[in-house]
Each structure stands twice: as structure tokens, then as C-alpha cells.
Amino acid sequence: MAASVRRVPGRLTAPEPGWTTRADVVIVGSGIAGLTAALRLREHVDKVLVVTKDVLAAGSTQWAQGGIAAALGPGDTPGQHEVDTLVAGAGACDPDAVRVLVNEGPDAVRELIALGANFDHDEQGDISLTREGGHHRDRIAHAGGDATGAEVQRALNAAVAAAPDIEVVQHALAVDLLLDAEGGVAGVTLHVIGEGVRDGVGAVHCRAVVLASGGLGQVFQQTTNPSVSTGDGMALALRAGATLRDLEFVQFHPTVMYLGPHSLGQQPLISEAVRGEGAFLVDFEGNRFMQGVHELADLAPRDVVAKAITRRMHETGHPHMWLDGRHLGAELWERRFPTILATTRSHGVDPVTELIPVAPACHYASGGVRTDIDGRCDVPGLYATGEVACSGVHGANRLASNSLLEGLVFSRRIAQVLPGELRPWSEPAPDRRTPGLVSGGMRSELQEVMTSRVGVLRTADGLAEAAVLLDKIGAVQTEVVGVEAWETTNLLTISTALAEAAALREETRGSHWREDFPERDDERLAGHFDATMDDGATTLTFAPAPASDGVAR
Numbered sequence: 001m002a003a004s005v006r007r008v009p010g011r012l013t014a015p016e017p018g019w020t021t022r023a024d025v026v027i028v029g030s031g032i033a034g035l036t037a038a039l040r041l042r043e044h045v046d047k048v049l050v051v052t053k054d055v056l057a058a059g060s061t062q063w064a065q066g067g068i069a070a071a072l073g074p075g076d077t078p079g080q081h082e083v084d085t086l087v088a089g090a091g092a093c094d095p096d097a098v099r100v101l102v103n104e105g106p107d108a109v110r111e112l113i114a115l116g117a118n119f120d121h122d123e124q125g126d127i128s129l130t131r132e133g134g135h136h137r138d139r140i141a142h143a144g145g146d147a148t149g150a151e152v153q154r155a156l157n158a159a160v161a162a163a164p165d166i167e168v169v170q171h172a173l174a175v176d177l178l179l180d181a182e183g184g185v186a187g188v189t190l191h192v193i194g195e196g197v198r199d200g201v202g203a204v205h206c207r208a209v210v211l212a213s214g215g216l217g218q219v220f221q222q223t224t225n226p227s228v229s230t231g232d233g234m235a236l237a238l239r240a241g242a243t244l245r246d247l248e249f250v251q252f253h254p255t256v257m258y259l260g261p262h263s264l265g266q267q268p269l270i271s272e273a274v275r276g277e278g279a280f281l282v283d284f285e286g287n288r289f290m291q292g293v294h295e296l297a298d299l300a301p302r303d304v305v306a307k308a309i310t311r312r313m314h315e316t317g318h319p320h321m322w323l324d325g326r327h328l329g330a331e332l333w334e335r336r337f338p339t340i341l342a343t344t345r346s347h348g349v350d351p352v353t354e355l356i357p358v359a360p361a362c363h364y365a366s367g368g369v370r371t372d373i374d375g376r377c378d379v380p381g382l383y384a385t386g387e388v389a390c391s392g393v394h395g396a397n398r399l400a401s402n403s404l405l406e407g408l409v410f411s412r413r414i415a416q417v418l419p420g421e422l423r424p425w426s427e428p429a430p431d432r433r434t435p436g437l438v439s440g441g442m443r444s445e446l447q448e449v450m451t452s453r454v455g456v457l458r459t460a461d462g463l464a465e466a467a468v469l470l471d472k473i474g475a476v477q478t479e480v481v482g483v484e485a486w487e488t489t490n491l492l493t494i495s496t497a498l499a500e501a502a503a504l505r506e507e508t509r510g511s512h513w514r515e516d517f518p519e520r521d522d523e524r525l526a527g528h529f530d531a532t533m534d535d536g537a538t539t540l541t542f543a544p545a546p547a548s549d550g551v552a553r
């Protein structure tokens with residue numbers, strides 16, 4: 001099963017590099033994945049350079065609320081964590097990658113604590129663990145109540161600041177990879193905004209690149225992701241010859257605060273942990289509609305909850321449902337969820353006395369740049385970790401709080417293998433890929449197309465329309481080079497492959513919901529859709545793999 005999709009630019013139009021520099025390893029991104037890799041690699045590599053599009057803390061890591069999942073509590077084991085992860089992944093996980101995640105997870109979290117991250121503790125001084133959707137054990141470590149990501153990012157930033165041998169360049173957007181004559185990594189082009197000699201577009205020659213550039217939430221109109229999550233790393237890797245896998249598996253978080261139909265971009269998340277503490281969903285009549293839908297009711301896996309909310313919204317014609325956490329009481333709200341409490345109040349809703357309006361919004365890219373269990377991609381010298389990667393741990397649906405863990409675990413693994421396989425320095429070969437640039441003015445139209453036709457609900461007709469409309473958007477080229485156009489071109493590149501993968505996956509599995517194919521189809525579709533590109537022409541290929549959720553069928 002293979003389908004060619006329309007052309008997008010083979011590389012981004014950009015000025016010739018005005019400056020060059022060198023580093024053994026360039027890490028693109030400064031969230032949990034990028035900084036963990038940097039801190040580990042510096043022990044074995046002469047020069048590590050971290051480049052990041054905005055300030056260090058601009059990525060999703062800073063926003064993570066619920067926490068990090070790891071089998072740290074009494075009675076819990078990596079084996080139980082493995083089962084929950086495989087079940088949530090709906091048969092599409094890589095079992096080897098999941099085993100690595102759950103077995104190495106507890107040590108990776110302990111190391112993060114040793115690095116200085118302050119997690120919450122109970123009265124006995126043990127680490128506090130809570131439960132989130134899809135977990136059968138209390139295994140989510142959290143910090144500052146619901147400010148886990150901010151604490152993790154703070155601790156990592158501090159550790160990097162204390163490591164003078166790690167060079168960091170902020171406001172530096174990675175544009176494209178430089179490839180040598182063998183198609184391996186020879187460097188990366190960067191656009192640096194701000195003061196300093198390295199202003200404008202330049203080139204960093206290097207022996208390896210670690211992509212840690214996060215997700216693609218900005219493909220959709222409403223997302224929990226920050227503005228930097230424009231899928232740059234995925235698009236750049238695809239253009240360079242890497243494979244993107246499982247792009248159709250985009251997780252829509254069920255409980256994102258609904259701020260009205262005209263509220264676009266990043267929206268406030270109401271963490272699953274709020275339901276973990278006892279809050280529940282109700283419709284406009286006060287019915288607890290999750291009961292009877294799944295044995296875990298309000299704590300069912302995210303896709304189940306998102307679908308149930310969306311179904312109820314459609315049935316009742318309302319643009320959102322409600323989350324009732326009034327019975328949790330002011331003390332618990334203030335202690336466990338100070339950030340969410342402040343956010344909802346700032347939007348005029350007091351969850352201690354009022355229901356919170358919620359609706360699903362794009363939250364997490366389970367797919368991304370295909371890697372092996374050591375973070376290697378198909379391009380020699382290219383590695384990927386964190387949300388940009390598809391390591392195989394999430395399958396069709398990420399289990400809550402497994403993503404921070406993925407960044408920790410797989411960045412550690414990259415740091416173990418990369419130094420021993422560093423390639424010799426090589427010269428960039430002449431770039432024969434066709435340059436192009438989609439007008440930045442097309443971004444909102446693109447987001448509308450993706451939300452209305454490739455969002456929570458998908459059908460063959462909608463996906464076919466999306467392909468045509470994306471084509472038209474891609475035809476609106478511009479000569480105005482800059483961040484807006486680069487990001488929009490990246491969004492289009494990812495959207496085109498994502499929509500095609502969603503069209504080819506004629507089944508409902510995990511977070512991919514086809515209204516016209518409501519059942520999971522292991523006979524035909526156990527496996528993955530892989531996107532590859534040749535000078536802007538993307539091909540999707542089906543790679544069969546046995547269903548891996550351990551459920552006998």
C-alpha cells in the first residue's frame with residue numbers, strides 16, 4: 001500500500017549562509033529531550049551546541065502539568081507500566097521500545113531528581129504519586145502540584161547554565177540539514193534572530209545532529225502546545241531523507257478549557273490529574289456520560305474520553321461539555337492544582353464553585369521521525385528524541401505522562417551510543433533539492449482545513465477535501481523569506497503527509513478516529529504508515545507489524 005502525495009518544497013528557500021561555525025554535535029531544541037541529551041553528551045563529546053528557536057523554556061516541557069510516569073511506587077512494576085502503555089497504544093507500539101521506556105524510566109526519573117528537580121512528597125517523605133487516565137497504578141510523579149514541567153525545565157536550565165562547556169544559542173531557528181555526498185549529516189543551517197555576530201542565516205558544520213524540537217500542535221486551530229510547536233524538526237528530517245512514522249496518530253486532549261469559538265492557538269489544559277483526584281465529566285443535563293463507556297469511566301484512555309466528549313457535543317449541539325471538580329474543595333485545588341486554579345480563575349471560572357467548560361484540542365504527536373531504540377534515524381548522523389521522534393513507545397495513543405519520560409530515557413540512550421559512532425567531519429555537498437516557500441499568510445487557512453477535516457473526526461470525504469485544499473495552499477508561494485514562511489511551509493509539509501496517512505488508515509485505532517471505518521482492523525492495518533520524501537514528493541508506505549497490545553484477537 002503506497003500513495004504519492006503532492007509536492008511540497010524540497011528545501012526551504014533561505015539566503016546563503018553568511019557565517020559558519022563548528023560543533024561536534026548540534027542539538028536542536030531545549031526542552032526535556034534536548035537539555036537531557038546535552039547534559040549527557042557533554043561528558044563524552046568535545047563541543048555540544050544547543051540551538052533553540054526562542055528562549056530555553058519556550059517548548060511544551062515548561063507547560064507539562066500532570067507529571068512523569070514511572071514505576072516508583074510500592075507494588076508497581078515496570079511490567080504493569082508496560083501493559084498499560086501497550087493497551088493505550090492500541091496495538092501500534094513497538095514492544096521493545098516500550099520495554100526500554102518502562103525499565104529505564106525509574107532510574108531516569110531518579111537521575112532527574114538528583115540533578116535538582118524537586119518533586120512533591122507525602123508526609124512520610126516519599127515521592128507523591130498520582131494516577132492518570134489509562135494507568136492502573138498511582139505512578140505519576142509531580143512537582144509544584146500541577147507545575148511539573150516548569151520545575152523540570154527550571155532544573156535542566158540550571159544544570160545547563162552550570163555546564164560552561166555546553167554552548168547555547170537562543171532565538172536560533174534550524175532551517176534545514178546540510179548533507180554530505182553520502183547523504184549523511186554535515187551540518188545544519190540556522191537563522192539567528194537578535195544581537196551578536198551570528199545574526200541572520202548561517203551554517204553550523206557538525207558530525208551529528210540530535211533533533212529535540214518537539215511537536216506539531218500548531219497544525220491545528222486549537223492546541224495545548226506553545227507557538228514554537230510547528231513541526232519544524234519533522235519537516236526538516238523528512239526533507240533530508242528521514243522517515244516519518246505514525247503521523248496520523250495525533251492525540252487530542254479531552255479536557256482543554258473552552259474559551260469560545262474564536263479563541264485560537266495555545267489553550268489552557270485541565271490536566272487529567274484533576275480527574276485522577278476525582279473530578280468528572282457531565283453534559284448540560286448533569287449526566288455523567290463517561291459511566292458505562294469504559295471500565296475506567298472518567299479515567300479511560302484519552303482517545304476514549306475525547307471521543308465520548310465529541311460524540312456528546314455532536315448529539316447535543318453544544319460546543320463543549322463540563323468538568324465538575326467542585327467537590328474536590330478549595331484546599332485540594334489550591335494544593336494540587338495551583339496553576340490550573342489560577343488559569344481558570346483568570347478566565348472567569350472558579351472551579352471550586354463552578355463547572356469548567358471543556359472540549360478536546362490537539363495535544364500530542366504520537367508519531368514523528370522514526371528512530372530505533374537508540375534514537376537513530378535513517379539519515380547517518382541524525383538522531384531524534386522527545387516529541388519530535390517516533391520511538392515506538394506511544395503507538396496509536398500516548399499513555400498519559402509517558403512523554404516527559406520518553407524524552408528522558410531516549411536522550412540518555414542517544415548519549416550512550418552517539419559518541420562511539422560519531423562520523424568523521426564531512427563537507428556539505430551541493431544542495432540539489434528544489435527550494436520553495438509557502439506564504440506565511442496561509443497559516444490560518446491551513447489550520448482551519450486541518451481542524452475541520454483532519455481533526456478529532458475524520459472521514460474519507462473530509463480527508464480528500466483536505467488534500468485538495470492543502471494543495472491549493474501550497475501553491476501560494478512567496479518570495480518573502482522569514483520565520484513566518486518557513487514555519488508555514490513546515491506546517492504544510494507535515495499536514496500533507498498527516499492527512500494522507502489519515503486517509504489511508506481506513507480504520508479507527510487509538511487517537512485516529514474514522515467515522516466511516518469505526519472498527520479497528522488488525523487484518524489489514526496492523527502496522528505503520530511511513531512517509532518519505534524525494535525532493536518534495538512524499539510517498540507513504542505501509543509497514544506491516546503484528547498488533548502489540550497483548551490483547552488476544
Ligand SMILES: Cc1cc2nc3c(=O)[nH]c(=O)nc-3n(C[C@H](O)[C@H](O)[C@H](O)COP(=O)(O)OP(=O)(O)OC[C@H]3O[C@@H](n4cnc5c(N)ncnc54)[C@H](O)[C@@H]3O)c2cc1C
Pocket residue numbers: 028029030031032033034051052053054055056057058059060061062063064065066067068069148149172173174175212213214215224225226228229230232233269363364385386387388400401402403404405407
Ligand atoms: C499543556 C501541556 C501539558 C502537558 N503535560 C504533560 C504531562 O503532564 N506529562 C507528560 O509526560 N507530558 C506532558 N505534555 C507533553 C510534554 O510536555 C511534551 O511531549 C514534552 O515536553 C516534549 O519535550 P521535548 O523536549 O521533546 O519538546 P519541547 O519541550 O516542546 O521542546 C522543543 C524545543 O525545540 C525548539 N524548537 C522547535 N523548532 C525549532 C527549530 N526549528 N529550531 C530550533 N529550535 C526549535 C523549541 O523552541 C523548544 O525549545 C504536556 C504538553 C503540554 C503542551
